[in-house]
Amino acid sequence: MPHFILDGKEIQFIQGQTIIEAAAKVGIDIPHFCWHPSLTVSGNCRVCLVEIEKMPKLAIACSTLASDGMVVNTNSVKALSARNAVMEFLLINHPLDCPICDEAGECKLQDYAFDHSVGESRFVENKVHKEKRVSLGTHVMFDGERCISCSRCIRFCDEIAGVNELTFINRGDKVTIDTFPGKELSNPYSLCVTDICPVGALTSKDFRFKSRVWDMSSTKTICSGCSRGCNVEMWVRNNEILRLTPRYNEEVNSYWMCDEGRLNTFKSVNADIRVNGPHIKRDGTLVKAGWDEVFALATSELKSYNKSEIAVLGSAFATCEENFVLAKFAKSVLGIKNIDFAKHEKPNSGDDILIRDDKSPNSFGAELAGIHPLKDGLNFQNIMRAIDEKKIKALYLVEDDLVSLDEDYKKILSKLELFIVHSSNFNSTTELADIVFPAATYAEKNGTWINFQGRIQKLLPAVMTVEMDRSLDGMAMSRLDKFGTEFDRWGKSKKMNARPIWKIITSLANALGTKYKYQTSEEIFDEMSKTIDLFKGLDYQRVGELGVKLNVTTLAKVKV
Amino acid sequence: MSIWLQILISLVQILFTASIILVTVAYLVYFERKISAWAQNRIGPNRVGPYGLLQPFADVLKLFFKEDIVPHAANKPIHTLAPILALVIALSTFAVIPIGPPIYIFDLKIPLVVADVNMGILYILALTSVGVYAITFSGWSSGSKYSLLGGIRSSAQMISYEISMGFSIAGVLIFSESLRPMEIVNSQAGFMWNAFVQPIGFITFVVAAFAETNRLPFDLPEAEPELVGGYHTEYSSMKFAAFFLAEYANMIIAAGLIVTLYLGGWQIPYIENLGLSYTLTTSLQILGFFVKMAAVLFFIIWVRWSLPRFRYDQLMNIGWKVMFPLSLLNLIWVAILVMLMN
Amino acid sequence: MAKKKRLKDLSLLEQIYLPEIVKGLALTMKNMFKPSFTMEYPEVKFEPGASYRGRPVLVMEENGDERCVACGLCSRVCPAIAIEVQANDTDKEKERYPERFEINMLRCIFCGFCEEVCPEEAIIMSKDYELAYTNREDGILGLDKLLVPVSELQERIQFLRKYK
Structure with missing residues (x-):
């Protein structure tokens, strides 16, 4: 060589x-x-x-x-x-306005000025002034003075996003970046230019002045936007997710991620409509209840139905571990055959770059973990039909907003006698539920997702629920997290009273008389690696930060 | 004179002496703080009452309302007994110190001393020895190492210095040929003060008195930087106040003893030559006693704010290698004097 | 430094110790007649010099705006993590302003790093030293309590320009 x-x-x-x-x-x-x-x-x-x-x-x-x-x-x-x-x-001509620049702290120019510069300028003339607040598109803000004209953003649009939106205009020290006449920086990957911009010339409008980068902790996790499962860093301050940035994984998303995933997936975690604590329907409205009370109610209700009258719906948004425990619970504790999950496909919404039609991150994993109808069991469509015909009277649904799939489901689901839902947020499906368990979101739990390529990737918790502790649970910590006390205003962050699905199912199984001993998500995964062929030899350590591709030849035989 | 009248007179005397001591203690604390402030260019207590004169009472009131904390590991009865013992001994020692010549009311001869006993000095030596018990008890019963160390230091210190104190007093006794404090005072008429006649004895006695009262530079039993508070570390509220009171009462007694034994007691030299009336003379003499005592007290306080504390080995060195031989020397000197005078 | 005197170096007079005691006593006695330095606080107040580092405050410009651009450097440099800043967008020239600026005086150690690091001369150590609070919440000062007109801070600002 x-x-x-x-x-x-x-x-x-x-x-x-x-x-x-x-x-x-x-x-x-x-x-x-x-x-x-x-x-x-x-x-x-x-x-x-x-x-x-x-x-x-x-x-x-x-x-x-x-x-x-x-x-x-x-x-x-x-x-x-x-x-x-x-x-x-x-x-x-760089304005050196680092104090007001969002890039400060992760700025290449700043770093190199520190490492490779003499520290003083001999330039005594006036700097060239340009537009400082230019909106290049819906999501991106441009500061002409900070730009060092490296053309990375232009090349990104041309070569990766495949749209010619940005270009240099003017010459000499007046050179600046602008969109072509009549065009906007509006491609679905536009925010990637803020990642690759080596200075603070291109910044995200969504994150503008939200936080200094050094005040946040970052957690290596997975985007929940579609079945691509882009590797991301989740930036959290004060137990609130402030932004997502793509994390390099050549096999999945390279250096990029789409705007939709970057901006809209984490907002539901911070939302005000989170289910905070278990809820029970009383007189037509959901009211807060204690965990023990809800477990007792759910057990006695579930016991009062025939096996054929109950259906369990897993979720393509839940982790493999959760779906595995749910399937095990449905089969061995409830003893039912009607198990399936709903698919969230939006045909033709994907593209050739990253975005996929399947809008759920783990449909592969749900299937593999055992969420599929048993012999003679009903699949999702038939379960819905059976509910409509009142053959199935009780439905156990985890982390899925069925009504968002189809408005007609609203009418069908209201025919149920018992409707138990695990949900992280209140939505039109939880409105119909009799019991709502608060579900920890993907940012609040450990677990694995399998993307469309059959790549198993690991989720890490970045946000605390009331039952978690940043340092004890080994979560990423910022300086503020490390030294904050309950007496600091920034230490009093919002924490949800929510649990991952597997934890609730474990308690429920124990209440129904079958002892489940799962303490962590990892224990479930270890059990899966023993019982499911495709997972053989895998553990959390081997899955690692970048994930592991499951055996594709075997995978082909699993129909999804 | 009927027995009842005697008892009544004694009671009045006791009450008078006790109240004098208590009030003096209160203002001694005040002046201690004031003098320390002056020596350090500060103002000192000036908030409670005019010139802060009510400060001692505020202090007592505060201590009175404090919670009485007894450590879990303490031996409770002895922990409670110790401060009482300390205070009782301190107050009863003053009984044999004469503050003036006898006075006559309605032809009754009333000696200005609670108990004009013929072995008064022995009584004082005995009581001060018992005083060690109060400190040792408190140190041991508190169940705390600081207290225990304070107690142990205190006993070692007292035993060491009691010897030179005893020998110094012996010099005085040889001169006066009596153990009765009245006689000792009388023997110092004119300028025959023991301080002048036997200066070495005077110095050793004063030093021993400092050590016996645990005053700086000999306050090792309660050395704050080393022992927190020494034997009274685990005391609070009025029990602490009792120790505090006892300490200052001991100071007054030490001052009274120094005046009685070495500074001519209530004697004012050649006052009888002025031809004043008996009443006036007596009054002046009583006043003289208190003025002398005040001077000695000021000296004790002044020393405290001037000199640093000795190290423990230095303390023992001085006690055994300096003070003890000096007091022996004094005894020889007195013996020679007596021989020559005879 | 003066050479340390050992016991063997002492003269006889010094070894006797008594004259030295008298010297010490004389010194304290002399001091008893000197005037006292005590300042009787609530009645007489100490007026610190320009080098004094009291409560950190934010500079308020003549037009009533805060000078701060919410860069968060003070927050970052603060060794006691006493400062919390939340920035937001503004249409003014400075682009960025502190939507919330809180100094927790219970954490503050008056080191003055915030003042030193500030690129805008916007946070200044004032002369305010009367900082007693009856509850924890009162100790956290927001923008309303932090903003001080620039005219009142001139002395310190001049001092900083000269010595910083």
Whole structure:
């Protein structure tokens, strides 16, 4: 394999790789602004200048192909002074308004100014002033002064989103970014430009001035928006989710995620209409009740129906573990055969980039965990029909808003004699329920989801319920979380009285006389890896941050 | 003189002496704070009453309303007994200190001393020895290491310094040829004060008196930086007040003893030569006693705010290697004097 | 530093110790007649100099606006985590303003880091040292209590410009 020398270190590369690529592969970071591993090379920022022996001038590492035996220096006097000079040039017209810039703390320019700059400017003339508050689209705000014209956003729109929306206008120091006439930055991936913008020129309107990045904790988890299951970081301050950012996973979402997933999936966790504590219907309205009271009621009610009169609906939004415990509960404790879950497909809503038709994150997992009708059991459509015909009188539903699927279900579900729902938020389905268990959201529990590729990925809790503790449960903690007390206003965060489905089912099974001993979601997963072939040999550690693809050949046989 | 009249006179004397001590203690505390403030360029108590004069009463009232806390590990009866013992001993020691020559009311000769006993000095030595028990008891019964250490230090200190104190007093007794405090005072007529006749004895006695009353620079039993509060660490409310009272009462007694034994008691040199009436002379003499005592008390306080505390080894060094030989030396000096005078 | 005197270095007179005691007594006696330094607080109030670091306050411009841009640097640098800032959007030139700015005086240690780090000279250590509260909530000061007109803070601002 060919190799070259980088700062005295031998680095192997594949023919055709640039110096910066080959270095990045082995974890060496050569300073760069305009270069991005997923975008074409532009070579305009000049900060990656390196000294190559036997070359008369410095070369940019991002567009110089590595060749065998090349000797590259990033820290030679020449390279260093060139980098300092580039930084000085870049900072000439940069407003240095870090105090009011949302990018501060995760800004490449800030970092490099710290690492590679002399710290003083010799520029005494007036800076060029540009528009500071330009709305480029529904979600993105543009600050012309901060822009260093690296063209990453332009290349993203052209190459990844596949729409030509952004371009440079004007020349020289007046150059700035704008949308093409009559166009807006409105592609479904527009917020990705705020991620790749190396400075604070492009920022999210949704997150604008919400929080400094260092005040938040970040948790590596999965987006719940569709069956893609994009890897994300969930940023939380004061027990409230403030933003999601994509997390690199080449197999699933690369560096990107869609605006829909980024903006609209976590809001239900922060919503005011969360189910806080168990509820029972009394005189037509849902009223709060104690856990023990609700368990007692649910047990006695469930006991009063024939096995054929009960149906259980799992959920493509619940985790594999929860669906597994639910299926086990339905089969062995309730002894019923009518088990299924509702699909949430929106035909033709997906695209070729990331967005999928299936709007639920775990339909694969629900199926695999055992949520499917047993022999002679009814499937979802037939269960609904049976309810309509009053053959099925009791329905146990977890984490699914059936009425949102079809308004007609409202009429059907109201025919039920007993309707138990696990739900994280109040919605038109819970209105019809007799008992509502508060369900912990995907941001409040451990568990796994399986995406459309058959990749099992792990959820981590980022938000506390009343039964959780950030430090004891090993959740991500910000500085405020670490040092806050109950006497600080920012320590008094909103916490929901909610439990993951498996925990409630475990209590219910115990109340019905079958001892379940699950203490954590991981214990359930370990049991699954013993009983389900596809999960064999897996545990949470092996699933890890990036997930594991299940055996596809076997997977094909499972019909979904 | 009927027995009832004697009892009545004694009771009046006791009441008078006790109230004098208590009031003096109160204002001694006040002046201690004032003097310390002056020495440190501060103002001192000035909030309660004019010039803060009511401060002692406010303090007592505060202590009175405080919760009485007894530690779980304490030996309760002895924990309660100790402060009472301390106070009783402190108050009863004053019984043998004469504050003036006998006075005559309706031809009744009333000695200005509660008990004009012929072994008064022995009585004082005996009582001060018992005083150690109060501190040792409190230290042991509190069930706290600070208290225990304070108690142990206190007993060691008292035993060490009682020897030089005893020898110093012996010098005085050889001179006066009596154990009766009245006689001792009488023997110091004119300028024959023991302080001048046997200065070494005077110094050793004063130093021993400081040590016996646990005053700085000898306050090791309650050394705050080391022992929190020493033997009274675990005391609160009025029990603490009793110790506090006893400590200051002991100071007054020490001052009274110094005046009686070394500074001529109530004697004012050559006052009888002025030809004043008996009543006036007596009054002046009583006043003289109190003025002398006040001076000594001021000196005790003044020393406290000037000198730092000794280390424990220094304390023992001085006690055994300096004070004890000095007091022996004093005894020899007195013996020589007596021989020469005869 | 003066050389430490050991016991063996002492002269006979010093070893006797009594003269030294008399010296000490004389010193305290001398001091008893000197005037006292005590300031009788509630009646007489201490007026601190410009270098004094009292309660941190926010500068209010002449037009009534706060100077703060809610950058949160004070909050970040605060070693006691006494400051909480919530920024929001404004149409004014500064773009960003503190929607909520709270200093928990029960946490504050008066180190002055917030003042030092502030890029806008917007948080200033005032001379206010009378900070007693009867409950925890009162100790958390919001914008209403924090904003102080810039004219009242000139002395400290001048001091900072000179020495910071």
